[in-house]
Amino acid sequence: MNWNEIPGFVEVKSAHGETTVVVERERIRDACSYARDELGFNFLADIVATDYLHWGGKGVSGYIGTASGRDLNLPMTQGLQVQPQPKPWRFSVSYHLLALREGAPRVRLQVWLEDGEPVPSVISVWPTADWHERELFDLMGIRFEGHPNLVRILLEDDWEGHPLRKDYPIGGEPVRFSDAE
Amino acid sequence: MTIAPERTAIYEGSRIPKRVPTILDVPPELVATDDILQVNFGPNHPSTHGVLRLIVDLDGEQVVGVDAVIGYLHTGFEKNMEQKTWWKAITYPERIDYVGYQNNELTFVLAIEKLLAIAIPEKAIWMRMLLCELNRIHSHLVYLGTSALELGAISMFWYTFREREMILDLSEMVAGARMHTRYFQVGGLAEDIPSGFFPECRTFVEWMPKALDDYLGLLDRNQIWLERTKGIGLLSADDAIALGQSGPIARASGIDWDLRRDDPYLAYDRVDFKVPVYPGGDVYDRYRVRMDEMAESTRIVRQCLDKLERLEGKPWIADDRKVVLPPREELHTSMESLIHHFKIVTEGYRVPEGEVYVAVESPRGESGCYVVSDGGPRPWRVHFRAPSFVALEATATCMHDALIADMVAVIGSLDAVMGDTDR
Amino acid sequence: MVTRLRDYGLQSERLLWPTKGPSHFEEEMGVEDLEQALGLTTLEKAVRWAQTKSMWPDTFGLACCAIEMMAIVSARYDIARFGMEAFRSSPRQADLLIVSGRVSHKMAAPLRQIYDQMVEPKWVIAMGACASSGGMFNNYAILQGVDRIVPVDIYVPFCPPRPEALMEGIIRLHEAHLAGVPPAYERRQVAT
Numbered sequence: 071m072n073w074n075e076i077p078g079f080v081e082v083k084s085a086h087g088e089t090t091v092v093v094e095r096e097r098i099r100d101a102c103s104y105a106r107d108e109l110g111f112n113f114l115a116d117i118v119a120t121d122y123l124h125w126g127g128k129g130v131s132g133y134i135g136t137a138s139g140r141d142l143n144l145p146m147t148q149g150l151q152v153q154p155q156p157k158p159w160r161f162s163v164s165y166h167l168l169a170l171r172e173g174a175p176r177v178r179l180q181v182w183l184e185d186g187e188p189v190p191s192v193i194s195v196w197p198t199a200d201w202h203e204r205e206l207f208d209l210m211g212i213r214f215e216g217h218p219n220l221v222r223i224l225l226e227d228d229w230e231g232h233p234l235r236k237d238y239p240i241g242g243e244p245v246r247f248s249d250a251e
Numbered sequence: 252m253t254i255a256p257e258r259t260a261i262y263e264g265s266r267i268p269k270r271v272p273t274i275l276d277v278p279p280e281l282v283a284t285d286d287i288l289q290v291n292f293g294p295n296h297p298s299t300h301g302v303l304r305l306i307v308d309l310d311g312e313q314v315v316g317v318d319a320v321i322g323y324l325h326t327g328f329e330k331n332m333e334q335k336t337w338w339k340a341i342t343y344p345e346r347i348d349y350v351g352y353q354n355n356e357l358t359f360v361l362a363i364e365k366l367l368a369i370a371i372p373e374k375a376i377w378m379r380m381l382l383c384e385l386n387r388i389h390s391h392l393v394y395l396g397t398s399a400l401e402l403g404a405i406s407m408f409w410y411t412f413r414e415r416e417m418i419l420d421l422s423e424m425v426a427g428a429r430m431h432t433r434y435f436q437v438g439g440l441a442e443d444i445p446s447g448f449f450p451e452c453r454t455f456v457e458w459m460p461k462a463l464d465d466y467l468g469l470l471d472r473n474q475i476w477l478e479r480t481k482g483i484g485l486l487s488a489d490d491a492i493a494l495g496q497s498g499p500i501a502r503a504s505g506i507d508w509d510l511r512r513d514d515p516y517l518a519y520d521r522v523d524f525k526v527p528v529y530p531g532g533d534v535y536d537r538y539r540v541r542m543d544e545m546a547e548s549t550r551i552v553r554q555c556l557d558k559l560e561r562l563e564g565k566p567w568i569a570d571d572r573k574v575v576l577p578p579r580e581e582l583h584t585s586m587e588s589l590i591h592h593f594k595i596v597t598e599g600y601r602v603p604e605g606e607v608y609v610a611v612e613s614p615r616g617e618s619g620c621y622v623v624s625d626g627g628p629r630p631w632r633v634h635f636r637a638p639s640f641v642a643l644e645a646t647a648t649c650m651h652d653a654l655i656a657d658m659v660a661v662i663g664s665l666d667a668v669m670g671d672t673d674r
Numbered sequence: 675m676v677t678r679l680r681d682y683g684l685q686s687e688r689l690l691w692p693t694k695g696p697s698h699f700e701e702e703m704g705v706e707d708l709e710q711a712l713g714l715t716t717l718e719k720a721v722r723w724a725q726t727k728s729m730w731p732d733t734f735g736l737a738c739c740a741i742e743m744m745a746i747v748s749a750r751y752d753i754a755r756f757g758m759e760a761f762r763s764s765p766r767q768a769d770l771l772i773v774s775g776r777v778s779h780k781m782a783a784p785l786r787q788i789y790d791q792m793v794e795p796k797w798v799i800a801m802g803a804c805a806s807s808g809g810m811f812n813n814y815a816i817l818q819g820v821d822r823i824v825p826v827d828i829y830v831p832f833c834p835p836r837p838e839a840l841m842e843g844i845i846r847l848h849e850a851h852l853a854g855v856p857p858a859y860e861r862r863q864v865a866t
Contacts, residue, residue: 085605085606086365086366086368086605086607087365088607088608090606112492113492113495113497114495115495115608115610115617115619115636116608116619116621116634116636118621118632118634120606120623120631120632121632125625125631126625153626154604154625154626155604164606164621166608166619166621166636168610168617170492170506170508172513174510174513174514176608178608193272196493196495197267197272197273197493197494197644198272198493198494198495198641198644200271200272200273200644201273201640201641201643201644205640209329218270218271219271219273219274222322223321223322224321224322224325224673224674225322225325225780225815226322226779226780233327233330233814233815234329234330238330238814239814240330240331240334240812240813240814241327241813241814241815242808242811242812242813242814242816242818243808243812243818245812293784294781294784295733295734295765295784295788296763297733297761297763301735301736301737301740302736302781322778322780323778323780323781323784324736324737324775324776324778324781325778325780325815326776326778326811326813326815326816327811327813327814327815327816330813330814331810331811331812331813342810343810346737346738346810349737349738349741350741352738393741393744396744397744408744408747408748409748409749412744412745412747412748412749412750413748413749413750415745415748416745416748416750429742429834429836430738430741430742430834431738431833431834669736669737670737670738673778
């Protein structure tokens with residue numbers, strides 16, 4: 071499958087048997103229409119947002135092993151510490167697509183954005199994006215342009231803050247002797 | 252997979268509401284008559300499965316507006332799992348879809364294993380499949396009991412829960428707990444399968460087809476059941492795909508798609524089972540799909556038992572001691588085992604950096620887990636693709652031209668578990 | 675030991691009319707002492723006995739514990755033996771609120787409303803770890819124990835409790851009530 075033709079194409083990555091296509095944030099709606107109509111990905115499985123604040127910073131100790139993989143059981147692999155790859159922006163929004171045909175091809179379209187930047191809504195391409203985008207607005211604070219009903223869905227309407235962000239505390243009540251270091 | 256082009260469309264065009272796909276708006280001419288009654292089917296209601304709130308606009312008995320409000324069970328799973336190590340976080344996904352709990356556990360464990368690129372022993376693969384299929388039967392039994400109860404067929408509840416108790420007995424025998432077993436671990440299973448499980452499971456497998464015949468005999472030719480479920484809650488195949496439906500809801504609308512057959516995981520490509528597909532797209536077809544799936548799951552369990560009885564004495568978890576806890580007897584004699592045990596339990600094993608998305612066929616549809624790892628002992632981001640969340644998006648489309656009594660039937664047939672919806 | 679009416683400070687007609695023999699009723703009963711054929715109790719005890727024998731729960735299933743609560747209605751753990759199979763949907767008709775499952779902050783207001791709508795005497799069982807103390811979910815979304823908003827009589831631990839564990843909790847509630855322990859709202863003197 072030739073991913074270069076997709077509108078707003080930035081790069082394509084392949085890992086663990088999965089393909090991730092990074093597209094420009096403003097062109098995501100065209101990219102999704104292209105994926106649905108030209109490439110046959112008619113099923114939107116999921117929209118996920120990840121907050122990469124403090125990625126690679128203190129408290130993220132990275133992976134201990136070989137630089138290429140996981141051969142920890144080979145001798146002389148101790149001591150090599152691999153820091154995670156730095157990320158270009160703070161948020162990534164991933165659209166998991168599936169084509170309902172032979173072989174079940176899946177792809178992940180990914181856009182990267184900073185705090186406050188809006189993402190065009192893909193509700194006109196797949197109506198199922200409605201609640202997924204509302205959930206991302208509710209928990210991560212990402213605004214979707216063109217969404218007809220962008221209100222909180224899982225939390226109360228007057229909740230302040232966006233809990234799934236990394237700068238939002240876990241909450242709950244303090245428990246003795248269990249300080250998070 | 253074939254979305255057969257020659258199938259007859261269930262209805263013309265698309266019934267997805269135009270303004271907001273998940274809200275059925277009252278037509279303006281009816282608003283002007285000032286005759287609309289807005290009723291709140293609040294979060295505490297016997298017929299909404301769990302804490303679902305529906306704001307329904309009624310014109311007499313006709314439903315002209317529906318808005319589903321969710322979030323009354325929002326637990327913050329995803330944020331909570333970021334605070335725990337990988338090993339401790341396995342206890343969380345089970346409680347998301349608390350009726351089909353083994354499948355959520357399975358997605359999370361498969362996602363970690365995909366990142367780790369670890370090989371699972373055969374025994375663990377087949378036992379996982381057996382428990383997931385038993386869990387599918389369990390989930391469909393709970394669906395059948397509660398849906399029938401809501402439509403008035405009260406005795407079905409007692410019959411289905413009788414079989415459900417048999418399945419929970421099997422689960423308790425294997426894993427020690429009836430629900431939320433934490434039996435699937437990264438690398439395989441937590442413990443070996445106890446002797447005495449296989450004869451008990453065989454007894455259940457021999458009993459289940461008779462029980463299914465009982466249920467069909469009670470419901471399938473019952474005129475009231477047929478009147479209340481046939482032609483109700485129609486959802487066409489194109490609307491279903493546009494709304495992201497999968498699982499029994501999609502298969503009842505004529506979409507021949509099952510992740511077990513089309514995107515196989517575990518050992519589903521090595522067992523023989525049929526995928527039931529019905530063209531009608533109504534509540535009755537969704538009921539038939541789930542009944543047939545119970546029969547097919549019994550067949551799969553029988554094949555797993557045949558295979559597992561030949562694998563007695565084989566390892567049940569992978570060999571990789573950096574990830575898997577050592578057996579307890581070794582802790583007395585081996586220093587390395589003790590150190591590894593200590594490190595895995597306190598600090599946690601580390602998973603290489605990356606992001607994966609793994610999807611399985613849960614009793615409700617495609618249940619997926621998206622994991623981002625930073626290379627450390629804790630997950631950076633975990634997200635669960637909840638089939639019930641997506642199923643409730645179809646409420647407004649299915650409630651086109653429906654009466655208030657049909658609403659109960661439609662919500663029951665969508666089989667939404669609120670833990671799965673709200674996470 | 676036979677307790678006689680006069681031990682209660684009552685004067686029967688036998689005392690007031692010493693020469694009267696046994697009444698027609700006593701002769702029909704055919705026992706020496708009437709007290710051996712009658713059960714004597716106080717009104718409070720009798721009322722409490724009746725309340726325990728038909729304490730109807732409210733349908734308040736929230737999460738995983740609700741499935742185990744449905745299991746106690748099923749044939750194996752039959753709660754109809756205790757007269758409690760009639761789960762009332764309307765809180766006005768219910769006596770017992772079994773909070774089964776995790777209570778989020780959004781659900782806390784409806785929970786309190788349901789509790790307020792119930793009529794005295796009413797009891798609350800916090801079923802499971804999440805209702806008792808927040809369970810494994812020590813985070814922004816879950817109420818850390820339902821006793822922060824309603825007074826709780828019995829806490830049933832485990833996640834989810836076995837149906838037998840929930841039934842033990844219910845039976846202990848019955849025993850406590852029979853022994854005269856007042857419901858939690860009286861003990862804690864909170865608004866009902």
